[in-house]
Amino acid sequence: MSVKKRSVKPVRRSLAKIRKDNSDQILKVAERLFSDKGYSGTTISAIAKEAGLPKANVLYYFHTKDALYKRVLSNILSIWMLSMNDMTEDQHPRDALRSYIVKKIRQSKEHPHASRIFAAEILHGAPYLREQLETDLKEQFQATCQVFRHWISKQWMDPVNPEHLMFMLWSSTQAYADFQVQSSIMLSKTELDDQDFNEGADLLVRLVLKGCGINQV
């Protein structure tokens, strides 16, 4: 245990650092609260309180609650898109699908709050994300479906419906973040551990590969 005192005599910080520290802290707290309570259930005062700042200071950095929420969302989406587009047609589906599932479940484990905000957005009709879903995400979705069709034409997998396979992959991996509370209740645990995530990934990989007639090595 360190007994080093902080913030008793405020250290002189550069403006750049002050700005970065505070907005990072606000974004971090906001992500957790938006995830736990939803947009309407989260108040600026609550964010300010947990971030250790006066409410007016939060509004100094993010002029409106809306703007803050949009910033949180866009941060999330950029992380999201990255892990989406790494299934390519020159890979074998055996490897591509496995690593996709593993990566997605790891993301659910490591960024549960982000994942849940995303889910809540869509659950409520995607009022803020609709445009980006219609452009960026849809583009990636269709590209990935093309990859599936390519694999099917090469007879690397059964002729399954590509779109619905994507939906299944998305929802069943996403669930390890969104429904973590329910899962841990069912398993009589306070929270899921690494083994649970691994077992989930194993089951999904098995189901998808075998289910699509992809011969596992």
Place this chain on the structure above:
Amino acid sequence: MSVKKRSVKPVRRSLAKIRKDNSDQILKVAERLFSDKGYSGTTISAIAKEAGLPKANVLYYFHTKDALYKRVLSNILSIWMLSMNDMTEDQHPRDALRSYIVKKIRQSKEHPHASRIFAAEILHGAPYLREQLETDLKEQFQATCQVFRHWISKQWMDPVNPEHLMFMLWSSTQAYADFQVQSSIMLSKTELDDQDFNEGADLLVRLVLKGCGINQV
């Protein structure tokens, strides 16, 4: 087009009918709004407005917002539990799993609002449902896992992890309600039609049966 006028000269209604009509109408509107906007995002005034009643009248039937929400939730949960517990060990998994998936997806199609409220509850930590999840739902969950284990011991299916199979079934069927907005955007439709739900069910049945090594007839 009918030109029959209603509510110009109010019809004489019995007290029993009045009470039933109004509370039903309130519950119906409340379910839709809670589903669309979440608990905090839904106001009593909004419910009253859409139900065509003054706010004070809504509070006459349901004394608090909390009580109204709980009523909506408990209605949902009772529908839910019914479709859960019809997998038994004397059935063959081929039939039992297929009809479970089909039934669950039909539920997502026919009760999308209820489904989304349920999902949002869990997403935000199940503050109102926790107790029932820990008792009723957990009991059914464990019973169903036992059925899976029985099927496995009879070598009717591969030795897959029963708990995670349940999670997969739950999330991938649930998704056809929760993420309907996203799915329809991806498919360039205003909303999913019967064929979409059927294709989804077909894919899931195929994946689960083949994936679990259950020989389809």
Place this chain on the structure above:
DNA sequence: AAATCTTCTGACCGATTGGTCAGAAGATGG
């Protein structure tokens, strides 16, 4: 038709909400 019970509702309440603003406090560059 009178008495009683239920339903209905406009007016009102304190608390909380997101947001504003003037001016203090602190950091920066010369």
Place this chain on the structure above:
DNA sequence: CCATCTTCTGACCAATCGGTCAGAAGATTT
């Protein structure tokens, strides 16, 4: 050290929130 720019914040605001209540309006019972 001073002028200037950025950061910070308490006080304040209109709007809205969930909820109360007295009394009107309507239904039921006698």
